[in-house]
Amino acid sequence: MPPNIYDIAKKAGVSIATVSRVFNNTNNVKESTRQKVLTIAEEMGYHPQAYAQRLASKKKNSIMMLVPVMSNYFFTEILKGTQGILKNQEIELNIVNINQDQGVLHQVEQIIKRRWADGYLLASLHLTEDELIKLRRYNVPISLLDDYSPNFDSVSFNNVEGGYLAVKYLLKKGFKQIVFIAGRADSLPIVHRIDGFKKALSEFEIPFHETQIVTGTSMERDGFNEKNGYEAMQKILNMNPVPDAVFCSSDVKAVGALKAMADRKKQVPLISYDNLSISEYIGLTTIHQPMYDMGYNATQNLISRINEENSEICNDIHSPELIIRSSSEI
Amino acid sequence: MPPNIYDIAKKAGVSIATVSRVFNNTNNVKESTRQKVLTIAEEMGYHPQAYAQRLASKKKNSIMMLVPVMSNYFFTEILKGTQGILKNQEIELNIVNINQDQGVLHQVEQIIKRRWADGYLLASLHLTEDELIKLRRYNVPISLLDDYSPNFDSVSFNNVEGGYLAVKYLLKKGFKQIVFIAGRADSLPIVHRIDGFKKALSEFEIPFHETQIVTGTSMERDGFNEKNGYEAMQKILNMNPVPDAVFCSSDVKAVGALKAMADRKKQVPLISYDNLSISEYIGLTTIHQPMYDMGYNATQNLISRINEENSEICNDIHSPELIIRSSSEI
DNA sequence: CTGAAAGCGCTTACAG
DNA sequence: CTGAAAGCGCTTACAG
Structure with missing residues (x-):
């Protein structure tokens, strides 16, 4: 059995209250008794148990x-x-x-x-x-x-703003047919980014169609994985005509999307979302989230x-x- | 004050022992009292406190x-x-x-x-x-x-084996001058990988020099970051002659190293270490760790x-x- | 199936 | 500077 406060108190010849005070730095404890308690505690490998401490003190920190x-x-x-x-x-x-x-x-x-x-x-x-x-x-x-x-x-x-910013940039560069690589479409951040997407489109008076929302089938981590991006990009490259640009809902998925383009030797401009530490190194244009x-x-x-x-x-x-x-x- | 076991017991007209039994599924409690207790607990938002429970039961799970x-x-x-x-x-x-x-x-x-x-x-x-x-x-x-x-x-x-495997592969392909991108050189996994590195070299009767160990200066996360890999690769590309191949101590660093090569428009064969989920998508040859x-x-x-x-x-x-x-x- | 009571290992007024 | 004692909110033999 591990030692408890009584064991320490007994061995140090003090009361349990004193042992408790030593460990909590409350009140003044005479330096010599403080040292004695600490030494014995160290010897016996004692420290107040977290559960008992919190129950008694009602503080948790x-x-x-x-x-x-x-x-x-x-x-x-x-x-x-x-x-x-x-x-x-x-x-x-x-x-x-x-x-x-x-x-x-x-x-x-x-x-x-x-x-x-x-x-x-x-x-x-x-x-x-x-x-x-x-x-x-x-x-x-x-x-x-x-x-x-x-x-x-x-x-x-502000995910609405994020989606808006990304898509507006693409529109400004003259791309008209833009698709969004989503994850689970019922996730709130995704919904908001789509709202931003639509807002940008409407500002440029470009109609929105549901076919502009694409997702892969791999749904691990709510679809926020490389494979999902890869799959989605394959679908996009199979569209006819191939869209002008892609807005991708996460950098991790963008890694997959980039690979899909490389495999098919096609290049479609892409903006993604997150700004992970790797993103700088693989050249992703992206929406930075702090x-x-x-x-x-x-x-x-x-x-x-x-x-x-x-x-x-x-x-x-x-x-x-x-x-x-x-x-x-x- | 949040309710405790006494509050529930009183309201349900039972003892605290019974409330405890309901929550622990121990003994048989009559179904009707069980329901009563549960209903009242739900109403009052009660659940046994973790600290008290663990102190009393001495089980933690x-x-x-x-x-x-x-x-x-x-x-x-x-x-x-x-x-x-x-x-x-x-x-x-x-x-x-x-x-x-x-x-x-x-x-x-x-x-x-x-x-x-x-x-x-x-x-x-x-x-x-x-x-x-x-x-x-x-x-x-x-x-x-x-x-x-x-x-x-x-x-x-088995990091020795990992280092050995990587370097042997490079040697077999005919590369002679190989450098290792390390992290903190005192980290045990790195030491072992270097041992494997040396073992492979000696098998091919190629001498080892300390200059074959390179690291970047950025030491966040023990040097396991993209920037460190980027910095290390810059040093490598400045060597004269430029080494034949690189063994890199982590995939994250390899991302940085790859960028350094791209920036200088030079290509040096590279093997790294980890096999992260992104690695497949950026084409890293690497040592898989399960x-x-x-x-x-x-x-x-x-x-x-x-x-x-x-x-x-x-x-x-x-x-x-x-x-x-x-x-x-x- | 249920209750009374001891005990888990601490902290903290209170008193001196 | 220190101790005796109550109490934190539970669980669990024990007894019925």
């Missing part, structure tokens, strides 16, 4: 991040931002994966109900407003990332909310930026 | 993964493997980031001492054997991933160890596989 797809490049950038602000704070971060196929709301509720953390960062979960409102009864700080709600702090990205900043800000919002429950709700909306590289300049 | 660089592509693959085996098991996974600049052993000890989980997965932490042995006193299941120790379950990758399988196996080891403390130590060593694509065939 921890936040939890809930994400649907941990294994994508988008997430790793966000995480860096979160870690950026957490560094040097005495707050622990725990990350838990949410399975998108099994009732997202239910999973979130299970975690929140169990009172794991002081606050929760919901990243890219895209719950509906009705669902979000249900979470309010747990009365715990929640901050949204890559999502928007008038009822919670949020940091989101994922690091978004992770940073959302975490900051959450911490503020934990410390000051009743401050005003804060909705940050980050704007897109068009990064022009070679893939669109053909 | 959770494992914790400790990783140094969460934000790299290598990790995301491993994680998929871990999630693959955890799916359908009632085991929670928590992920915690270890800062490589602040005493890795100390951070690991702090977490283990606090008894967060039933077992710990140490991924790519590369503690020394002396350090690892210190962890034994906590008497808790530990499983190593991308690392080896005779004293712990481990899943590792990261998913490794994550899967290491997690499996850990779970077995948790269930059966005294089984024999199991050291899996995965073998590399050479995947030939276009980057080496110039």
Whole structure:
């Protein structure tokens, strides 16, 4: 059995209260007893158990991040931002994966109900407003990332603007027949980017047809994978006539799309979305999303909310930026 | 204040023991009382608190993964493997980031001492054997991933073989002057790959010079970033004579190296390391590491160890596989 | 099928 | 500067 606070107290000849004080740096403990306790604890490999500590103190000093797809490049950038602000704070971060196929709301509720953390960062979960409102009864700080709600702090990205910017650029260059490589068409960011797409088209008085939305069949990670892009691009190259330009919903998919073009020895101008770290090196024209900043800000919002429950709700909306590289300049 | 077990018990007219039984599915509880309790709990948004539950039951049903660089592509693959085996098991996974600049052993000890989980997965932490042995006193299941120790379950990758395989392939094709793009030269996987590199050279009776080890200056993520590869390749292209071929320590760096070649309009055959999902699409010849399988196996080891403390130590060593694509065939 | 009660390992007023 | 004691919110033999 591992030692507990009683073992340490007994061996050090003090009460458990004193041992507790040593580990919590509360009150003043005489330096000599402090050292004695610390030495014995080190010897015996003791540290207060997290569970007992949190139950007794009702403080947690921890936040939890809930994400649907941990294994994508988008997430790793966000995480860096979160870690950026957490560094040097005495707050622990725990990350838990949410399975998108099994009732997202239910999973979130299970975690929140169990009172794991002081606050929760919901990243890219895209719950509906009705669902979000249900979470309010747990009365715990929640901050949204890559999502928007008038009822919670949020940091989101203007996807309508992103789609608009991308397509407008292509239209300005004189391309008329433009197709969009989507992922799951019911995902909110995709819906918004399509809205932006349409907005740009209508500004140039070009009609929109459903056939301009293309997707591959490979649906791993909601379709945000290379293969899906490859498949979609194959379809596009089979169209007659071949479209003038492509707007692709993610850089990862664009990697696949580029390969499909190379395989068929055809070149179609392409703009994609994300601006991952590899994108610069493979020459992707793309819409930059400040994922690091978004992770940073959302975490900051959450911490503020934990410390000051009743401050005003804060909705940050980050704007897109068009990064022009070679893939669109053909 | 959120409701606790007493609130539910009182409202349902039962004892707290019964409420507890309902939530734990232990014993038989009369169906009608079960329903009553569940309904009231749902109404009041109650679920047993994780901390209290774990303290009282001494069971955790959770494992914790400790990783140094969460934000790299290598990790995301491993994680998929871990999630693959955890799916359908009632085991929670928590992920915690270890800062490589602040005493890795100390951070690991702090977490283990606090008894967060039933077992710990140490991924790519590369503690020394002396350090690892210190962890034994906590008497808790530990499983190593991308690392080896005779004293712990481990899943590792044969990096010597990987380096050997890559360089031998280049030598067989007739290239004599080969350089290696390293990361931090003190990282164990890199050291081993260099050993394999040397082994292949000596088999072909080609002498080795330190100048054949090149690295960029950008050291984010231990040098495993695109920029480092770009910088390293620039140095290589400035050598006189330019080497015959390049062995690159990671696919991410190879992306940078490829860009450097394109920018200078020079082509040098290249083999890299990892086989990420993008690699197929950008035509990288590379050494495949079965990261998913490794994550899967290491997690499996850990779970077995948790269930059966005294089984024999199991050291899996995965073998590399050479995947030939276009980057080496110039 | 259910309840009373002890106990999990801590923290924290309170008192001195 | 330190100790005795209550309490955090649960689980689980034990008894019926």
